[in-house]
Amino acid sequence: MRNVSKSFAGIEVLREVCLNVAHGQTVSVLGPSGSGKSTLLRCINWLEEPDSGEILIAGVRIGVRADGKTHMPDRELARMRARIGMVFQSFNLWPHLSVIENVTEAPIHVLGMAEDEAIGRAEKLLEKVGIGEKRDAYPYVLSGGQKQRVGIARALAMNPEVILFDEPTSALDPELVGEVLAAMRALAEEGMTMVVVTHEMAFAREVSDEIVFIDQGCVVERQAPEAFFDRPQTARARQFLSRYT
Amino acid sequence: MNKWEILWNHREMILGGFKSTLVLFGVSAIAAFLLSSLIVLAIRTGRAPFGRVVRGVVDGMRMLPFLIYAYLLYYGLPSLGIRFDAWTAGFIALITYHAAYFAEILRGTWATLSTGQAEAARAHGFTTFMMYRRIILPQLVLRAAPVLGNQVIICLKDTAFLSIITVRELTAAASAVQSQYFIPFEAFIVAIGLYWLTSMLIEALVARLGFAAERKGLGYKLAAVRR
Numbered sequence: 218m219r220n221v222s223k224s225f226a227g228i229e230v231l232r233e234v235c236l237n238v239a240h241g242q243t244v245s246v247l248g249p250s251g252s253g254k255s256t257l258l259r260c261i262n263w264l265e266e267p268d269s270g271e272i273l274i275a276g277v278r279i280g281v282r283a284d285g286k287t288h289m290p291d292r293e294l295a296r297m298r299a300r301i302g303m304v305f306q307s308f309n310l311w312p313h314l315s316v317i318e319n320v321t322e323a324p325i326h327v328l329g330m331a332e333d334e335a336i337g338r339a340e341k342l343l344e345k346v347g348i349g350e351k352r353d354a355y356p357y358v359l360s361g362g363q364k365q366r367v368g369i370a371r372a373l374a375m376n377p378e379v380i381l382f383d384e385p386t387s388a389l390d391p392e393l394v395g396e397v398l399a400a401m402r403a404l405a406e407e408g409m410t411m412v413v414v415t416h417e418m419a420f421a422r423e424v425s426d427e428i429v430f431i432d433q434g435c436v437v438e439r440q441a442p443e444a445f446f447d448r449p450q451t452a453r454a455r456q457f458l459s460r461y462t
Numbered sequence: 463m464n465k466w467e468i469l470w471n472h473r474e475m476i477l478g479g480f481k482s483t484l485v486l487f488g489v490s491a492i493a494a495f496l497l498s499s500l501i502v503l504a505i506r507t508g509r510a511p512f513g514r515v516v517r518g519v520v521d522g523m524r525m526l527p528f529l530i531y532a533y534l535l536y537y538g539l540p541s542l543g544i545r546f547d548a549w550t551a552g553f554i555a556l557i558t559y560h561a562a563y564f565a566e567i568l569r570g571t572w573a574t575l576s577t578g579q580a581e582a583a584r585a586h587g588f589t590t591f592m593m594y595r596r597i598i599l600p601q602l603v604l605r606a607a608p609v610l611g612n613q614v615i616i617c618l619k620d621t622a623f624l625s626i627i628t629v630r631e632l633t634a635a636a637s638a639v640q641s642q643y644f645i646p647f648e649a650f651i652v653a654i655g656l657y658w659l660t661s662m663l664i665e666a667l668v669a670r671l672g673f674a675a676e677r678k679g680l681g682y683k684l685a686a687v688r689r
């Protein structure tokens with residue numbers, strides 16, 4: 218991600234943001250509320266169109282055609298998004314589909330995977346995030362923690378090159394946070410490439426390869442986790458961290 | 463001859479009319495629904511002027527009395543040099559008129575869906591059309607089933623207006639028999655019975671959709687309890 222800027226109604230939310238996530242790495246994005254973390258994440262898969270700058274996924278530019286000017290057609294943009302997983306703060310499961318259907322929907326109808334294969338893979342993924350027994354339930358009966366684990370399985374089912382997490386535990390009761398973080402920790406250990414916006418400092422410290430701290434739309438610090446938490450370089454980061462200790 | 467016997471002797475005419483009614487209704491309701499699905503997609507995702515124009519046409523259509531619309535198509539358009547036979551005019555009237563109403567129902571229901579679901583669909587690689595077909599539209603139908611069912615029944619009843627533009631459907635058949643033998647009560651009772659029967663079948667279908675919606679937590683009752 219290079220020099221990405223984005224404004225809403227004249228207010229600059231992202232300013233010349235650069236971000237590099239190497240394959241297999243987990244990068245945590247921290248920052249105060251309203252600093253532009255969600256917008257940053259949503260620019261990566263073009264849910265928000267940046268005003269300037271460019272975003273490359275495994276070397277291919279998203280949202281813009283090869284000529285660098287014209288918009289990517291719907292179909293091509295969709296194909297690129299299929300390679301980027303996303304897990305939402307408010308889960309955003311599809312309520313008319315059962316758990317297993319939520320997980321197989323995109324592999325079957327976006328990737329064109331055979332139904333049997335998609336179901337087999339989905340069952341394994343649900344097992345892996347610990348909700349195999351909820352296979353045929355509908356989302357409205359699940360707890361928040363279960364919903365979010367379905368959300369993670371749904372993203373994984375696409376075999377993405379990177380997964381974006383936007384505060385995946387912020388809408389959860391404290392006792393449910395652990396189960397979601399455990400699933401994410403396992404993914405990070407397997408070498409999944411992840412960009413995580415979170416307020417879970419202990420998790421960020423333990424799991425991340427790098428911490429990116431943003432404030433008012435600017436990347437203020439970019440450090441290894443120990444360095445960031447133990448020796449923040451800037452006053453803004455120190456102030457931010459003081460609220461969590 | 464007994465009045466009911468007269469009707470019995472003309473059963474082929476009445477059943478023929480009933481069959482025409484069913485064809486008019488069935489084809490029109492399905493076509494209107496398909497058309498309305500496309501209309502709603504155009505309103506919600508079409509480029510700026512296009513979506514607004516479609517919306518305007520839909521609103522204009524809904525404000526028209528159906529009978530006058532049918533008259534206009536059958537008796538009015540020939541003066542502009544456009545001539546349809548009665549069936550064609552009838553189909554066009556039913557399909558476009560009810561598509562406008564279906565579209566309004568679907569559009570209003572869409573406004574109640576969380577935007578997050580559509581975002582999740584996009585993030586998982588759905589094109590706009592596939593997202594609509596697989597994620598949005600099924601939910602619109604489930605959530606709006608009772609209201610859509612109501613509109614389908616209105617569509618059935620509106621086929622009766624087509625007797626006035628000379629379509630030989632159920633009302634026209636009943637009318638023809640009653641005026642020949644002067645048995646209006648019996649003839650119309652039979653027609654009403656057949657309309658009722660069809661409506662009850664529609665209601666049964668809607669109820670099944672309602673059960674499906676409830677099973678998924680999308681029904682009205684459950685939604686109300688959860689709030």
Ligand SMILES: Nc1ncnc2c1ncn2[C@@H]1O[C@H](COP(=O)(O)OP(=O)(O)OP(=O)(O)O)[C@@H](O)[C@H]1O
Pocket residue numbers: 225226230248249250251252253254255256257
């Ligand atoms: N669609 C939008 N239209 C207008 N303003 C927006 C929009 N999305 C975000 N903003 C504004 O941009 C700023 C950054 O929002 P963003 O959601 O990226 O912050 P955040 O860092 O994710 O905050 P939080 O921690 O509360 O989720 C906020 O001031 C917000 O009000």
Ligand SMILES: [Mg+2]
Pocket residue numbers: 254255256383384
């Ligand atoms: Mg946010």
